[in-house]
Amino acid sequence: MTDSPNSDDRPAELDRRYLDVTLDADDRTEILLAQMSLAEKAGLFFQAMITIGPNGTLADGDPAFAIPSTTEYLIGRQMSHFNVLGNTPSPDVMAEWHNRLQDLARTNRFGIPVTLSTDPRHSASDNPGTAVRTGWFSQWPEPLGFAAIGDEALVETFGNIARQEYLAVGLRVALHPQIDLTTEPRWARQIATFGEDAELTARLAVAYIRGFQGAELDAQSVATMTKHFPGGGPQKDGEDPHFAYGREQIYPGGNFEYHLKPFEAAFAAGTSQIMPYYGMPIGTEYEEVGFGFNRSIITGLLRDRFGFDGVVCTDWGLLTDANIYGDLFPARAWGVEHLSPRERLIKAIQAGVDQFGGEACPELLVHAVEAGEITLERVDQSARRLLREKFRLGLFDQADLDPSFALTIVGNDDFRALGQAAQSAAITVLSTGQKGLSLPLAAKVRIYAEGVDQSAGLDAVFVATPEQAEVAVIRLSAPFEERATRFENNFHAGSLEFMPAVIDHVAQISEKVPTIVVVFLDRPAILTPLIPLAATLLGDFGANDGAVLDVLFGKQEPRGRLPFDLPRSEAAVVASAADVPFDTANPLFTFGHGLSFDRPDP
Structure with a gap:
């Protein structure tokens, strides 16, 4: 049937065959999509941060990050994708919270389950914008540490362990790996990368994705949102584009293609999702707007050249300004600051984006469709990708999590011992x-x-x-x-x-x-x-x-x-040139340097 922006044109009786586990994910997706209203589809397009309430209850919100109540998210705005913010409670409590969350989601018309994502949680980093301190999970070295060890088998082992820990508490999308190349030594984000070398990064990215997703995406997978396409390393003066003074990404060495090499490997490994970065490319053939708004990058490069048909989710906060810890930060709408939030949304969707990270304003999409600024066919294109992933991950078919099982898996002694040994090895x-x-x-x-x-x-x-x-x-x-x-x-x-x-x-x-x-x-x-x-x-x-x-x-x-x-x-x-690896003159120590105690300096 043809969708309509008006909810009163929906069928009176629902076709529940989308719950039939004998059908494949594509068929189930089409059956569900054909029945959804515009407002229900719009809710899929936004992935916001969510918090866990006391003792695993559904939270009222978090004023530090302007987060509304869980009920407002799921019922009021019909959203079903969330990034879990902050340190987690004990694994059993988090599993109980997950079950309560899914119970609330089932009260919506189609009972569309929630997809929970997370920034990295397996190291000592604690930056609410990029990573979460380990807490109950097993602790491992940072990705740069895995690069220092250089062992693909170890990286895949880590990915498999992290996958088991995530599954036990309901986390189904990893907002990682981060496979940018750190060709600008001052850049703030390189701790979460595999370093400066494209070949090493590509090898470890494949192992990482394989550990989290397995051979194919299914009910035992954690989907990987590989970032930041097309490579976020060559920032002007090393400043980060979370902030306006770091919005420019530069290529004085003409080395744009070098930064694509790890992504080619990630596509071959089957990464399920991609996140473009905030930065805007300067002095290239591409439009000088942030990558999330950049049709020449997302459609021309990612979709057409590399054939990627998975989910593209923007980095967080491209549309609306945000109050963080009491300070106001503008939307990271670099190159399109003059546009309104609704106009920014339209430009990003026209560029090829499926979902907006860190945003919770589905009404903007509804209004744009009702005004004829975005077609229903284009909405369906992204909604289809987002629903298809929920089916592939088995979210419609999952039983409640077992809190006691979560306690036996998350941060168990064997996992912690392996993580501790890896920290030393790096x-x-x-x-x-x-x-x-x-x-x-x-x-x-x-x-x-x-x-x-x-x-x-x-x-x-x-x-x-x-x-x-x-x-x-x-x-x-x-x-x-x-x-x-x-x-x-x-x-x-x-x-x-x-x-x-x-x-x-x-x-x-x-x-x-x-x-x-x-x-x-x-x-x-x-x-x-x-x-x-x-x-x-x-x-x-x-x-x-x-x-x-x-x-x-x-x-x-x-x-x-x-x-x-x-x-x-x-x-x-x-x-040095920001986009060129190994470009500082006469380095103190070079890539690959490392001694042992029985082989001291000559």
Whole structure:
């Protein structure tokens, strides 16, 4: 039958064959789609953030992110796609919340089930805009850590474990992997990537997708929303396009095609969804508007050249302004800031987008169709993709989750042990064998430590001052520039140089005792001043204190190799081309560098 924008033209009796499990996903999709009103279809187009209420109840909302009540989302706006915000409660409570959520969804006319998505939840990162701290889930290194190890089998094992943990609590879409290439060393988002090299990133992306989705998308899969097409690494000055000052993506080296290579591998691996980035390409053949509004990118490149027919969901917040932690941030409508939210929606849909991340305004789509600005045929094209994925994932056929089973799966001892070993394996020995210090350390050595939880070191004797110690261990994080708001400071951007006070402090300690410096490399910090000071210099990519100490005491082997070059100076970074890999002059350490304790610096 032909759809109509008027709900009173719907059939009086429903054709329930879309619930018939003997039919394939395409047939079930067509049966359901033919009966839906415009308003019901419009609800599919929006994927907003949702929170879990106390003790697994349905939440009233979250004022910090302007999130309405769950009932308003599902019943008032007829939405059925949500990104779970924040740290999760215990797995059994989350499973109970999921069941309550699906019960509410069943009260709608067709009982369309909710699809729950999540940012990464398996590392120590905690940025509400990009990642969630591990909590109950097993903890693993950051994706840069997997790149440092370089083992596809390990990445697939991680994906399979994460898939099991997600399924146990009802998470069915991973808003990852992030396979941008980090060719601009200052970029704030590279901790969640596989680094600078296209070939390595492509190999690990395939393993990651295979671990989450399996051989094909089905009821045991977690769909992957691979991002950020067509590659978000070459940001001007390394600034991130979450913010207006980072909206430009530049290609001074003419290297646009290099950034597509990992996506070609992801398409071959069958990734189910794609997320374009916020940035707007400057100085290319493509329209100079944000990728989510860019028909030459989404239809011309993604759909036509690569033949991708899965779901395309925008990055979060392209249409409307947002209040985050009390600060107002404009919509990331780069290049189309002059358009109204409704006009932005129309342009994005005309570009080829199926869904809007971080938005909850289906009335804009309804009004655009009623005004003749978007056709019903175009609405059906995207609604079909979104419904088809729900059927392929088995969401219409799933039973309630078992809360007790969730407790046995999420973060179980076996998963945690594998994750802990991977954190240690990713640690990269940059320099060692200086100042007479040999590693691994002997048991009961006296350690002066900064930035280390002393309860994690059962083999050590921690002392209060450097003068009392036989060795010092200092943990640092790669530097970044402070910005004006809380949300901005979740994104580590700006200079890669340590402040002089930090270097002076390390120097003072190293004069008194041989010092091991461990730097969390969420970006490729300028480590040049630390080389003469550190007896051993290590890079970590998301390792808890226990994982670091296991390496220092010889319980685990550090196997990391740098997933990017470490530049020698900030001047070299500034002079490099943002889109070209390995382009900083005379790097301090190059891609693939990594020593072992029995093979110190010559």
